Amino acid sequence: MAEVVQRWAARLVNTDGVALPQEKLEEILTGVAHDAAAKAEAAREAASRRFTALFAGAPVGIALAGPDGDVVEANAALGRFLGRKPEELRGLELSALGFERRDQIVLADGLEEIEATDADHFVHRVQLGHADDTGVWADVTIASLPGDRPGTTYPVLMVNDANEVFDLQEALRRQSVHDSLTGLSNASRFKVQLEGAFTPSARDQVALVYLDIDGFKVINDGLGAGYADEVLRGVARKLESVFTEYDALVARLPGDGFGVLLRGQLKPQNVIKLVEDALAELAEPIYLGDAGVGVSASVGIVVRDVADGGPEDLQRAAEIALHRAKEAGKAQWMLFDPELDARDRTRYRLGAEMAGALESGEFSLVYQPTVKLDGSRRLAAVNAGLRWNHRELGELDSPEFYPLAETTGMTLALGKWLLAESLKAAARWRAEHGDAAPDVCIRLPGRLAIDPDLVRLVKEQLDRNALPAKALRLCTDSASLLDTRGEVLESLSVLADIGVKLVLTVSGSADLELIPRHELNVQHVVLSGGVVDAIDDIDDEIAVRHLDQLVTRARELGLRIGAEGVLTDEQAGRLAEHGVIAARGPFIGISVTGDHVDDLINSDAN
Missing domain, CATH: 1.10.287 (Helix Hairpins)
Incomplete structure (x- = not known):
């Protein structure tokens, strides 16, 4: 100085x-x-x-380091956060504060970035090591302070507690991938994991199991939503206790469905064994207070190599197998069958094409002749049916497509078309042959039988074709009569009042007794099924006795008695001996076209 x-x-x-x-x-x-x-x-x-x-009073944890990166001083807040005295941190490398190796690497990279670049600070979320050998989440900021000599800097680490934020984020993440009711993975996570099972590097096999609780609506409506939720939780716990192998992922799917994804070296028998264990476990009641609720499930199973298709194919296969299990009666499992699937694809294709085929005129009428058993074999009536003239598969009869019509909702449209075209044909025969023309019998599809407009539909077609009501026979069965979805009995009563002939198909006494019980204006009964089949064996005394009882009771009720499904002339003869007056079936011909009906009428006339 x-x-x-x-x-x-x-x-x-x-x-x-x-x-x-x-x-x-x-x-x-x-x-x-x-x-x-x-x-x-x-x-x-x-x-x-x-x-x-x-430094001492800051709520933020701070560690000051020397040029070499070792801690020179730490404040009380950092000590509290890490569960240590501040002096215990002196001499440690800043990067050594990380809990795991990856955290330490992040801190070391941050120190290097601050030193080697013009960055003001480095920010990251890491876990720091706590004194109790656990990790605590922290948002760390690494910056530099000027040294006491020109051109020198010293690292400083600032720490904010991020555990609450991390826990909240984890909770939100868990909610996004887990079902809030059962705690299982949800459908979204299940889909992601399923797609991940088909990565290019994936090997071995993958299995998909779909389960649906049988009759869950009964539990929900009968016991209430609260009990139903407890059942779902119980099912979830049981499934998790069974599916513990093969990297299993159990998930709750929408509604009362559950899914299980398995990966590894799998064989169908491995998965089937686990499914059977699960079904056995589910069979044990789930107790809700004093009530023990039994649970069964339908199960669809598919097992395949990961190289065979993708997640969409696997899901589709499992859904099909589950659907088959339900159709087979529920409370059981079904393994996906590729051959059945190929056949079903053809059937489902028919179902999808049916509406267009009806519009484009691919359907036509065929008739089953009913002949008298009085020795004349004269034509008594014709039973109208549908045939599908498929552009690729050829002629298809009703049993090949009518079940699909029920599934696709086409039954009503087909029934209306059958009614309209049959009465048009009947009107032509009456115009050409007069009283020699046979009655036309139409078997009402279930959906048409319960339609509230049935009476109007029939009357409109009769009027349109200027046909008397007595030329029409309407055939129904006990299932349609007892269907609670419509006013079948009332509709049939009105139709009988205007002159339409009613026909009831019966297979036993219970069916026959519906007529007096409901005061039905029936004119004809047609025996069907086992009661007819058994008469093929002339020595079956029980079958003969049953037939005689039905015929006797029918006569008491004033009914005309026919039979369907008759195979041979001998069977037709035996039925006639016991009071049956008309029959149809292979013995006379299964089905014919409208032109053939004209031939039969002309033949009778000669």
Whole structure:
């Protein structure tokens, strides 16, 4: 300082207007310098105290490091966060504060980035090591402070507690991939995992199991939603307890469905064994208070190599297998069968094409002749049916497509078309052959039988074709009569009042007794099924006795008695001996076209 004072004093002595000697100037300048230094020191000490107070009292954890990255000082907040005394952290590398190796690498990369670039700070979320050997989540910021020599810097680590934020994020993440009711994976996560099972590097086999609780609506409606939820939780626990192998993932799917994904070296018998164990476990009642609720499930199973198709194919196969299990009576499993699937594809294709085929005129009428069994074999009636003239598959009879019509909702449209075209044909026969024309018998599809507009539909077609009601026979069965979805009995009563002849197909006494019980104006009954089949064996005394009882009761009710499904002339003869007056079936011909009906009418006339 003395040297600086002397230099400035010498310069001032040589300045115009300065009259003091150099020694006096040096004395004055020395005082000024000491005063300035004192003030600077005071300011530095005040700043140091402020920094110390801020460092010590900050709620944020702070660690100061030297140029080598070792901790020089740590504040109390950091000590509390890590469960250690601050002095215990001195001498540790900043990167060593990371809980796991990956956390330590993140901290080391941050220190290197701050030192090697112009970045002001480095921010990341890591786990830091706690004194109890667990990890605590923290949002860390690494920055640098100027050193006491020009050009030097010192790293500083600032730590914010991120555990609450992390826990909240984890909770939200879990909610997004787990079912809130059962705790199982949800459909979204299940789909992601299923797709992940088919990565290019995947090997071995994958199995998909779909389960649906049988009769869950009964539980829900009978016991209430709260009990139903408890049942779902119980099912979830049982499935998790069974499916513990093959990297199993159990998920709750929409409604009362569950899915299980298995991966590894699998064979169908491995998966079937687990499914049977699960069904046995589910059979044990789930107790809700004093009530033990029994649960059964229908299960669809598919097992295949990951190279054979993709997730969509696997899902489709499992859904088909589940559908077959339900159709087979529920409470059982079904393994996907590729051959059955190929046949079903053809059937489902027919179902999809049916509406267009009806519109484009691919359907036609065929008739089953009903002949008298009085020895004349004269034509008594014709039973109208449908034939599909498929452009690729050829002629398809009703049993090949009518079940699909029920599934696709086409039964009503086909029934209306059958009614309209049959009465049009009947009107033509009556115009050409007069009273020799046979009655037309139409078997009402279930959906048409319960239609509230049945009476109007029939009357409109009769009027349109100027056909007397007595030329039409409407055939139904006990299932349709007892269907609660429509006013079948009332509709049939009205139709009988306008002159339509009613025909009831019966297979036993219970069916026959529906007539007096509901006061039905039925004119004809047609014996069907086992009661007819058994008469093929002349020595079956029980079958003969059953037939005689039905015929006797029918006569008491004033009914004309026919039979369907008659195979041979001998069978027709035996039925006639016991009072059956008309029949149809292979013995006379299965089905004929409208032109053939004309031939039969002409033949009878001659």
